[in-house]
Amino acid sequence: MKMAAVRQREGFGAGWYAIFAAVTLSAALICVCLGSVxxxxxxxxxxxxxxxxxxxxxxxxxxxxxxxxIPRVICTALIGAMLSVSGAAMQGLLKNPLADGSxxxxxxxxxxxxxxxxxxxIVVPGVSxxxxxxxxxxxxFLSLIVILALAYKLDYSLATNTIILIGVIFSMFVSSIISLxxxxxxDRVRQIMFWTMGSLSxxxxxxxxVLAGAFVALGAVILLHAxxxxxxxxxxxxxxxxGVNVRRVKLIxxxxxxxxxxxxxxxxxxxxxxxxxxxxxxxMFTGPNHRKLLPASMFAGAVFLLLADxxxxxxxxxxxxxxxxxxSFIGSIVFVLIFWRTRRxx
Amino acid sequence: xxxxxxxxxxxxxxxxxxxxxSFTLPDGEWLMIAGxxxxxxxxxxxxxxxxxxxxxxxRLDGEDAARMKPAKLARKLGVLTQNHWVSYSFSVxxxxxxxxxxxxxxxxxxxGNGDNDAVERALELTGMTALRSQSVLTLSGGExxxxxxxxxxxxxxxxxLLDEPTNHLDLVYQKQxxxxxxxxxxxxxxxxxxxxxxxxxxxxxxxxTLLLEHGHAxxxxxTKKVLSRENLRRVYSLDVVxxxxxxxxxxxxxxxxx
Numbered sequence: 001m002k003m004a005a006v007r008q009r010e011g012f013g014a015g016w017y018a019i020f021a022a023v024t025l026s027a028a029l030i031c032v033c034l035g036s037v038x039x040x041x042x043x044x045x046x047x048x049x050x051x052x053x054x055x056x057x058x059x060x061x062x063x064x065x066x067x068x069x070i071p072r073v074i075c076t077a078l079i080g081a082m083l084s085v086s087g088a089a090m091q092g093l094l095k096n097p098l099a100d101g102s103x104x105x106x107x108x109x110x111x112x113x114x115x116x117x118x119x120x121x122i123v124v125p126g127v128s129x130x131x132x133x134x135x136x137x138x139x140x141f142l143s144l145i146v147i148l149a150l151a152y153k154l155d156y157s158l159a160t161n162t163i164i165l166i167g168v169i170f171s172m173f174v175s176s177i178i179s180l181x182x183x184x185x186x187d188r189v190r191q192i193m194f195w196t197m198g199s200l201s202x203x204x205x206x207x208x209x210v211l212a213g214a215f216v217a218l219g220a221v222i223l224l225h226a227x228x229x230x231x232x233x234x235x236x237x238x239x240x241x242x243g244v245n246v247r248r249v250k251l252i253x254x255x256x257x258x259x260x261x262x263x264x265x266x267x268x269x270x271x272x273x274x275x276x277x278x279x280x281x282x283x284m285f286t287g288p289n290h291r292k293l294l295p296a297s298m299f300a301g302a303v304f305l306l307l308a309d310x311x312x313x314x315x316x317x318x319x320x321x322x323x324x325x326x327x328s329f330i331g332s333i334v335f336v337l338i339f340w341r342t343r344r345x346x
Numbered sequence: 347x348x349x350x351x352x353x354x355x356x357x358x359x360x361x362x363x364x365x366x367x368s369f370t371l372p373d374g375e376w377l378m379i380a381g382x383x384x385x386x387x388x389x390x391x392x393x394x395x396x397x398x399x400x401x402x403x404x405r406l407d408g409e410d411a412a413r414m415k416p417a418k419l420a421r422k423l424g425v426l427t428q429n430h431w432v433s434y435s436f437s438v439x440x441x442x443x444x445x446x447x448x449x450x451x452x453x454x455x456x457x458g459n460g461d462n463d464a465v466e467r468a469l470e471l472t473g474m475t476a477l478r479s480q481s482v483l484t485l486s487g488g489e490x491x492x493x494x495x496x497x498x499x500x501x502x503x504x505x506x507l508l509d510e511p512t513n514h515l516d517l518v519y520q521k522q523x524x525x526x527x528x529x530x531x532x533x534x535x536x537x538x539x540x541x542x543x544x545x546x547x548x549x550x551x552x553x554x555t556l557l558l559e560h561g562h563a564x565x566x567x568x569t570k571k572v573l574s575r576e577n578l579r580r581v582y583s584l585d586v587v588x589x590x591x592x593x594x595x596x597x598x599x600x601x602x603x604x
Contacts, residue, residue: 241425241501289436
C-alpha cells in the first residue's frame with residue numbers, strides 16, 4: 001500500500017504544479033467575485049483586463065474589485081503561501097510534523113510586538129501599518145535570538161527537542177505579557193482582540209508590495225535549502241553525517257521563517273493552523289521530499305487561506321468573521337482527521 | 347587515509363569519559379574498539395566524527411579534523427549509528443541519495459552521473475535495489491540499517507565509523523553486514539573503525555583492536571594480540587576465553603547433527 005503511494009508520488013512533476021497553479025488562480029478568481037456584493041465572473045475578468053490595459057474605469061464594480069478585493073486576495077494568497085512554506089520548512093528542520101512558527105515561539109514573539117504597537121499607538125508617518133510591521137518583525141527576531149540563546153546555553157548542538165520545549169515555554173511567557181499589555185490598552189482593546197484573531201480586511205497595494213517582496217526573497221532562500229531540509233527530515237545527526245553545515249542551515253532557515261512570520265503577523269494578525277495543516281495535506285501528494293513539498297505547500301497554503309477568507313466574509317455576510325477563527329476551526333478538524341488516519345496507519 | 351588520534355580526552359564536567367587515547371590507523375585496516383559498558387567506545391567514535399567536544403587532536407591525513415568544513419569532513423569520514431528513528435516516508439532511494447550531498451556541486455546540487463552510479467552501486471551492494479521505491483517507514487530494523495549502510499557506501503568516505511552497527515540485528519543481517527564491510531575494505535583499500543560488544547565478531551573481522559577500560563587504553567594493536575586471555579580477564583573481571591568455550595560447548599550436542 002505504502003509502496004504504491006511512494007511510486008504514485010514519484011510521478012509528481014510539472015503536470016501537478018500546473019494543476020496546483022490552476023486551482024490557486026481559480027480560487028483567487030472566485031474570491032475576487034464573491035463577497036457581500038457578488039460580481040459576475042465575466043465582469044470581473046473584464047474589469048481586471050481593462051485595468052491591465054491601463055483603461056480608466058469608474059463604476060462601482062471596478063472600485064470593489066480593484067481597490068478592495070484584488071489587494072485583499074493577493075495579500076491572503078501570499079500570507080497563506082508564506083505561513084504554509086514556513087510550517088513545511090520547520091517540520092522538516094525539526095523532524096517534527098507538529099512544528100511550525102507557533103511551536104518555535106516566533107509567532108507569539110511577533111504578536112507581542114504588534115500588540116504593543118497597537119496598544120501604545122506606535123505609528124510610522126505615511127505608512128499606516130509600518131509601526132505594527134516594524135515592531136512585529138523586531139519582536140520576532142528578538143524572540144528568535146532569546147529562544148536560540150536559551151537553547152544554545154542548555155544544549156550546544158541546538159537539538160530540536162530543546163528548541164521546541166523552549167518555544168512552548170516562551171509562547172506561554174509571551175501570552176502573559178500580551179495580557180498585561182492589553183490591560184493597559186484602554187479603548188484599543190477591541191481593535192487588539194480583533195487583530196489577534198486574524199483579519200485580512202482592509203489590505204491595500206502597499207501591503208501587497210511588502211508581502212510580495214518578502215515572499216520572493218525569503219521563499220527563494222527556503223527553496224534553495226530543500227536538499228538540506230531533506231537531510232534534516234531524515235535526522236539531524238544524519239544531516240551532519242552526510243556533510244550538511246547543520247548550525248548554519250538551521251540559523252538560515254530559522255531567520256527566514258521568523259522574518260516571514262513576523263511580516264505575515266504584522267499584516268494579518270495571528271492566523272493559526274495554516275502552517276501546521278497544509279504541509280500535512282500537501283505531503284500526501286508530494287511525499288516528504290522538500291524539492292516538491294516546499295513549492296507545492298506554497299500553492300496549498302494560498303488556496304487554504306483564500307477559501308478560509310472567503311468563508312469568513314460570506315458565511316455571515318454582511319458581518320465578517322476573523323479569518324483566524326475559520327482557519328483554526330477548519331484546521332483543527334482536518335488536523336484531527338490527519339492525525340487519526342496516521343495513527344491507524346492509513 | 348591515515349587516521350591519527352593524539353591524547354584524545356573527553357570530559358563532562360569533572361567526569362572523564364575518555365582519557366588520553368592516542369593511536370595511528372593506516373589504510374586497509376578494520377579497527378575494533380572493544381571494552382565493557384561505559385568504557386568510552388562510542389564517545390571515541392563521536393569525537394572522531396566531531397559530534398562530541400574533546401581535547402587533543404584528530405588528524406585525517408595530517409589535517410586537523412576539527413578545522414574541516416562539514417562537506418569535506420563527510421568526504422573523509424562517514425558514520426553509521428545503531429538506531430535510526432525516521433518520521434517521514436522517504437523512499438529508500440531518497441535516503442541513499444542523501445549520501446551524495448557532500449559530493450554535489452553548485453547551488454541546486456543536481457545529480458551527476460557519478461552520483462547516480464554511486465547510488466546504484468550502494469543499492470546493489472546492500473541488496474536494497476528491489477526495495478528502492480519502498481517507504482523507509484515500512485522497513486524492518488535490518489532493512490533500515492542496510493538502507494543507511496547503503497547511504498554510507500554512496501557517501502564514499504575514506505574512513506567508515508560504525509557504532510555498534512549490528513546491535514539489535516538478527517544473525518543473518520549481522521553476518522551480511524560484517525561480510526559486506528569486509529568486502530568494502532578489500533575493494534577500496536580504505537579503513538573502518540567500529541565499536542563492538544561481541545568479542546567473537548571483533549576477533550573474526552578486526553585486523554586491529556583498541557581495548558578500553560574506564561576510558562583508558564589497555565592495549566592497541568593486532569587484534570589477536572590485544573584480545574588476549576590476560577587482557578580480557580583484566581578488563582571484564584572474568585575468564586572470557588573459558589566463558590566463550592563454555593558457550594560454544596552448548597552447540598557440541600550430537601542431537602544437533604541429525
